[in-house]
Amino acid sequence: MEMGNLVAKVIVDVPAKDTDRTFDYLIPESMRPWIEPGSRVAVPFGKRTVQAFVISVVPAEEPPKYRMRAIQELLDLVPPLSPDLVELGKWISERYACNQIMALQVMIPTALKGKAERYISIAQQHEFTDHLPAADVLNYGSEADTHRAMQPDMRGEPEWALLTDDGMSDPAERQIVSFIQEKEQVPLQQLSRRFPEEAEIIKSLLRRGVLQESQVIKDKLGKKTMKAVDLAIGIEEASAALEQFSAKAQRQREVLAFLLERSEFLPLPLKEVMTSLSVSAATVKALEDKGYAVLEDVEVFRDPYRGRNFKPTKPLPLTEEQQYVYERIIRQLDTREQGAYLLHGVTGSGKTEIYLQTIQRCIEQNRQAIVLVPEIALTPQMVERFKGRFGDQVAVMHSRLSGGERYDEWRKIREGRVKVAIGARSAVFAPFRELGLIIMDEEHETSYKQEETPKYHARDVAVRRAHQHGAVVILGSATPSLESYYAARSQSNDEFAPLLLEMPTRALGNSLPEVHIMDMREELRAGNRSMFSRALHNGIAERLERKEQTVLLLNRRGHSTFVMCRSCGYVAGCPHCDISLTYHQRSNNLRCHYCGYSEPVPQVCPECGSEHIRYFGTGTQRVEEELAKLFPGIRVVRMDVDTTTEKNAHEKLLKQFRDKKADVLLGTQMVAKGLDFPDVTLVGVITADSALNLPDFRAAEKTFQLLTQVAGRAGRHQLPGEVFVQTYTPEHYSVIHASRHDYGSFVREELKHRRNLHYPPYCRLILVTFSHEQLPVLVRLAENYSATLQGRARQRGWFGNMDRLTSDVLDILGPVASPISRIKNRYRFQCMIKWRGNIDAIGLAQQVADEMAESAQAQKLLISLDVDPQMLM
Numbered sequence: 025m026e027m028g029n030l031v032a033k034v035i036v037d038v039p040a041k042d043t044d045r046t047f048d049y050l051i052p053e054s055m056r057p058w059i060e061p062g063s064r065v066a067v068p069f070g071k072r073t074v075q076a077f078v079i080s081v082v083p084a085e086e087p088p089k090y091r092m093r094a095i096q097e098l099l100d101l102v103p104p105l106s107p108d109l110v111e112l113g114k115w116i117s118e119r120y121a122c123n124q125i126m127a128l129q130v131m132i133p134t135a136l137k138g139k140a141e142r143y144i145s146i147a148q149q150h151e152f153t154d155h156l157p158a159a160d161v162l163n164y165g166s167e168a169d170t171h172r173a174m175q176p177d178m179r180g181e182p183e184w185a186l187l188t189d190d191g192m193s194d195p196a197e198r199q200i201v202s203f204i205q206e207k208e209q210v211p212l213q214q215l216s217r218r219f220p221e222e223a224e225i226i227k228s229l230l231r232r233g234v235l236q237e238s239q240v241i242k243d244k245l246g247k248k249t250m251k252a253v254d255l256a257i258g259i260e261e262a263s264a265a266l267e268q269f270s271a272k273a274q275r276q277r278e279v280l281a282f283l284l285e286r287s288e289f290l291p292l293p294l295k296e297v298m299t300s301l302s303v304s305a306a307t308v309k310a311l312e313d314k315g316y317a318v319l320e321d322v323e324v325f326r327d328p329y330r331g332r333n334f335k336p337t338k339p340l341p342l343t344e345e346q347q348y349v350y351e352r353i354i355r356q357l358d359t360r361e362q363g364a365y366l367l368h369g370v371t372g373s374g375k376t377e378i379y380l381q382t383i384q385r386c387i388e389q390n391r392q393a394i395v396l397v398p399e400i401a402l403t404p405q406m407v408e409r410f411k412g413r414f415g416d417q418v419a420v421m422h423s424r425l426s427g428g429e430r431y432d433e434w435r436k437i438r439e440g441r442v443k444v445a446i447g448a449r450s451a452v453f454a455p456f457r458e459l460g461l462i463i464m465d466e467e468h469e470t471s472y473k474q475e476e477t478p479k480y481h482a483r484d485v486a487v488r489r490a491h492q493h494g495a496v497v498i499l500g501s502a503t504p505s506l507e508s509y510y511a512a513r514s515q516s517n518d519e520f521a522p523l524l525l526e527m528p529t530r531a532l533g534n535s536l537p538e539v540h541i542m543d544m545r546e547e548l549r550a551g552n553r554s555m556f557s558r559a560l561h562n563g564i565a566e567r568l569e570r571k572e573q574t575v576l577l578l579n580r581r582g583h584s585t586f587v588m589c590r591s592c593g594y595v596a597g598c599p600h601c602d603i604s605l606t607y608h609q610r611s612n613n614l615r616c617h618y619c620g621y622s623e624p625v626p627q628v629c630p631e632c633g634s635e636h637i638r639y640f641g642t643g644t645q646r647v648e649e650e651l652a653k654l655f656p657g658i659r660v661v662r663m664d665v666d667t668t669t670e671k672n673a674h675e676k677l678l679k680q681f682r683d684k685k686a687d688v689l690l691g692t693q694m695v696a697k698g699l700d701f702p703d704v705t706l707v708g709v710i711t712a713d714s715a716l717n718l719p720d721f722r723a724a725e726k727t728f729q730l731l732t733q734v735a736g737r738a739g740r741h742q743l744p745g746e747v748f749v750q751t752y753t754p755e756h757y758s759v760i761h762a763s764r765h766d767y768g769s770f771v772r773e774e775l776k777h778r779r780n781l782h783y784p785p786y787c788r789l790i791l792v793t794f795s796h797e798q799l800p801v802l803v804r805l806a807e808n809y810s811a812t813l814q815g816r817a818r819q820r821g822w823f824g825n826m827d828r829l830t831s832d833v834l835d836i837l838g839p840v841a842s843p844i845s846r847i848k849n850r851y852r853f854q855c856m857i858k859w860r861g862n863i864d865a866i867g868l869a870q871q872v873a874d875e876m877a878e879s880a881q882a883q884k885l886l887i888s889l890d891v892d893p894q895m896l897m
Contacts, residue, residue, distance in 0.1 A: 029084035032059055032095060034076035035124050036069050041877045044123045046079055050094040058098050062105035064136070066097040066240070073240070075099070077128050079110055097240070102438065104132050106455055108492045115488055121790075121870040121889040122478040130478055131453040135431035144226070145209035146201065147236040196225050201234065212237070249321040252291035253308055255283055256318040265316060275303050276311045283317065291322055327432070334411040339381055345527045346374050352525060353378070353496060354385050357460060360494045364487055364522035366467070366512040367500040370765065371736020374531030375500045379463050380413050382498065387417070387443050391460030391495075396482055398469040399423060399448040404675040405682075405699060410446050421447030421454070424674065449474060452482045452489065459493040462486045467499035467508060468729055470722075470894040479890045483508070497522070502736060503729040503767060506774060510785040530740075537707070537738040537745030539763040543754045555650055560708045560748040567706050568655060568687055572743065574706040575699075576690045577734045578644050587614060587625065591634035596626065602846040606643070619848045647690055647710060663691035696734040702741035707734055712751040712759060719843045720896050721783045724758040728770050731762035782826040782835075782858060784892075790857040790869050791893040793842065795850040795886045805876070805885050806839035806853040813857070813872045822863050832861030834868075843897045850886070856896075866891055 033046040049067050051059050059065065063078040073096060084092075105113075109131050116127035129137060200219055204210050210218075215226065229235040255262055262284055269277035278301055286292055297308060311317040342350055349367065356363035369375045383393045397406060399422060410418050419433040419442040436442045438455040445454035449472055452462070464472070464486055472482040483499065490497045499508055499522055512524035530536065542557040552558055567574050586604040587596045596605045598616035605614035607625065615622040628635050644664045651658050661681045667673065674694075681689045682701060689695055689704075715727050731749060739745020751759055761770035779786050792809065796802035814836050817823035822834040838855030845852055859865040866889075873887050880887055 030056055030059075031082050031084045031092065032063075032065070032078045033080045033082065034065065034067060034078050035128060036067065037075040037077075037125055037129070038069065039123045039125050041123075041874055044117075044125070047076075048092060049076075050084065050092045051081070052094050055095060055098050058101060059095070060103055061107045061110050062103035064099040064104055065095045066099060067095055068093050073238075077105060077110070077125070078103075100136075104136055104438070104455070106457060108489075109453065109455065112453075112485070112488060112492065116478055116480050116485065119484070119866065120478050120480050120891050121866055121873075126478045127480075130450065130474075130480070131455075133431045133434045134427050141240055142212040143209045143238050143240050144204060144212055144215055144230075144235050145238065146205055147233050194225070196222055197229060197234075200226060200229065204235065209238070209240075251294040252320055252322040253279075253283065253294050253297050254291035254318050254320060255287070256312070256315055259284065259287055262316060273310075275301075275307045276314070276316075279303060279308055279311050280316055291320065294319065327429070332411075334408055334415070336415070337409070337412040339384070339413075340374075340377050342377065342381070343374065343529075343531055345529060346378055346531065349525045349527060350378055350381055353382050353498065357382065357385055357389070357496050360460075362491050362494055362496070364490065364497040365499065365525050366504055366508050366522040367498055367525050367527070368504055368509070368767070369500065369502060369527035370530060370536065371502045371733065372530040372532070372534070372536075372740045373502075373527040375465070375527070376409060377531070379465070379498070379500070380409070382461060382496075383414070383444060383463070386460040387414070389460055391458045392442075392454075392456040393444050393461040393463065394451055394454050394456070394459065394486075395444065395446040396451055396462070396464045396472070396486065397446065397448065398466050398471045404678055407446065410444065414444050417443040419445045419454075421445060421451045423448065424672070449482045452485050459489060459495045461496050461498070462490055463498045463500065465500050466733075467501045468503055468505040470726070473892070473894040475895060477888075479893075481892055481894075484892075503732050506725060506771065506778065507785045509771060510775070532741065534739060534741070534744070536765045537735055537747050539735055539747040539749060539765070541754045541759060541763050542748055542750045544750050544752050554654075555647060555710060556654070556708075557748065557750050560750065561654065563706050563708070563746060563748060564651075564655065564688070568658065570705075571684075571703075572705045573681070573684070573686075573701060573703045574688045574708065575695055575704055575734070575737050576647065576688055576708045576710060577696055577730075578647055578690070578692060578710040587637060589629035589632065589634055590636040590638050592629060592632040594629050594631040596623075600847070600849045602844055608645070618844070644690060644692065651688060651690070658688060659686040660688045660690055661686040663689065663694055693730065696730055696737070699737055700740055701737070703743065704737055705739060705743045705745050707738040707745070707747045709734060709747070709749045709751075712749045713753045713756065716753060716756060716758070718897075721778070721781065722894070724756070724774055724777075727756075728758040728762045728774075731759065732765065732767070735762070735765070787826060787858045787860040788865070788891075789893055790859075790865060791854060791890040791896060792857065792869065792873075793852060793854045793888045793890070794839065795847075795852045795888075796884065797850055799851045801883060802851050802853055802885070803839070805880065805883065806855065809872060809876060809887070810836055810839050810855050812875075813869065816868055816872065820863070820868075822859070822865075826858055826860070832863045834859040834863060834865055854896075 030051045031048050032051050033048055036043055036047055047067075047069075049065075059078055059081060061078055061080055065076050065078060066073050067076045069076075105128065110128070113124055113127040113131065116122070117124040120127075196219075200215075200222060203218065204215070216223065219226065226235070230237060257265070262280060266277060266281060266284075269280075279297060282297060282301055283290065283292065294305065294308060297303070298305060308317065308319065312319050353365060356365075367375060367378065379395065383395070386393045395410065407420055419436045421430055421433050425433070434455070437445050440457070445451050445456070447454070464483060467483060474480055486497050489495065504512075508522065509524075511521040515521060515523075540559060542559055544557065547557050550558075554561070556564070564574055587607050588594065596614050597603065598605055598619065598621050600621055601616055601618045603616060603618055605616055605621075605623070607613075608615055611622075613622045613624055626637060629637060644662055648660050648662050651660055661677050663674070663677050667677070678699070680686055684703065689699075709731060712731055713727065715730070716723050720726070735747045735749075738747055749759065749763060753759065757773050758770060761767075761773070778784065783789075794802055794806040794809070796805070814823055817834045817836070822832060824831070824833045824835070826833060826835050835858045836855055837858070839853045840855070842852035842854045857865060857869055869889055873889060876885075876887065
């Protein structure tokens, strides 16, 4: 090995325990200027070619300890990951107990998640020098093309004559080799489709060494290109050439004149030239043949908002509260040192204007900003606010965009074409180089926690990125999570503890809406069997009369919650999961929302044969039907998962409501956040306490947050608002405090319960979930994990009673059956690890899981670790 060789330490795209470390590969001399930390490469790994990410570049050891393989291919000229994101990936893998490759993969768009494809080419020793002329072979793939490939070349030896020198007398063999030779290399799948009956012949050619197989990493998506027309000569020369066209070539002259007129916009799309002048592609090609124009493929960014005009907005004057908050944040921003703030502002207090003006300050410093919003709150209205203020400097990233659109928005960020990225959870990884500000709106939302590996929380990742860049984090909410609020109030030494800023009044000076609690038990006693209380019914009628609008929240989708036989009590359940099936009226079927299983609605009970099958519970479809019965002619926009699956469905439905083409906006949680309509004066919550009965210690907090957020949709402008909350538990403290808009009282009461039961924010949690097809095997292995973990914790002096509030302590609960004990025919058990203090509970939990990995894999046991879980189901 010569002096000066460089080695790349890479993480390979093989998510397994044994591969969760760096591997060394020699960097070929031609790639040295291009490869750096964050580069994506293709490397030989065993007998495969796999994708890998470069973690670092180091000098090779002299003399080498072992024979080193070289990198095969550089997959991107510009690394998709910056060095700070590579470092962040390592931090995520340690904090959330996952493989490093999973942490790196989550940072790049799906389009770049390359996969190895097998290609077939002519082996080097069998390369043939004579080829058919290009004009003779336009496209191999039809019988006519194959026949043409077999015909003699009149200018020399026939193609097949060259092939017989290698002993290929079989016409099929010659046909296959000729096909591959023209294309240089062919995907194996394409070759198999082209010659479906010749698999054995292809294998024979591979065994004999006539053909060779290789692997190439291919991305799921590429850059989009289009044909465009440009001038091939200078403007003065082109102007002079206009006089030289004959009468027969006047159409070509028109094209040249058109290009000159629009010279500042060149190159122009070919389609635009053809449409504007009503000319054919042949006319433009003729102009190219004369040397006046050139046709080329140019890259086009897929823009989901192309053709949309966003009304420009100017900064609004700030209230005294807003001004104080703004100045406090920009003082920190100007220091270029890390800072975190929890902005607790009531609904309508003007948090969005604070975001916009701090972003403006960030841009003036030539730095970039990330704005995170929950997926369901990423409405067209939210996008419009940021696009209206910052125009083309904004990239938008969310799940409703196509893969190509998301890829191009990501590339705009990486290439520095934009200054602001707005998106849901994964936008926290936007590849900005000079990050100055990260804003996390509705920071309490559980959707900021990813439920699949890597199970990161965007809030903690945002603070970590801010630490890397010397940036400022703003966590905004009218109902902050108890963890964030407690950390801000107690000012703990935790690196994630923010400073508290409060805005307790609405920006326009209008009061918060009056909230009425409707006890549905009393309604039933009074003979009202409707899903609407009498007061809510009257409120809707009044709004219809006054031409005002109503928002109705129901925290469910579908038509009815479940189907039950009134004779024997049978409930239609999923055969693969321990959960009841939900009735959907539009498709007239029962559906499992966990595994996707569906079946037709039974006409008689499968258990007893009774015809008394009834639908129980209330879904959005059923509420819509009831509204139509009670208020003939009412116009309802329904927003739930079933009505918003199509692209741009959210935008169309909300525009319909904003344009007052509907009287009622009915929906699930997606109508509770981020919406601001001046004519909404009534909000109704159909089932306020549906979440209170879930086996989740955060049930009261989530209920309080949802009720407070949806109440904030009413009376945001000049017209006063009113809220009706329907509940069967009106005495519950979360409902009472939400009705009074009293966050402080709710927090005090909720923290008492958390402290007594030792739940966050007084400790941290790890949820360990086990699943297996056989219950006895599952129970034995889950108990084995728990006992081993407990023993290791005792050895370290950690295991003990959580009542010792000041000590380093760890406790283990379970294993017990999960609340949903079976999903997709796999039984589920879980245990909860609680810990507090300066101990490495995550590392210990991961270590025990790793030690069990080999036997677990052999017995098909799945073990999942969720650090700081938001869902306990």
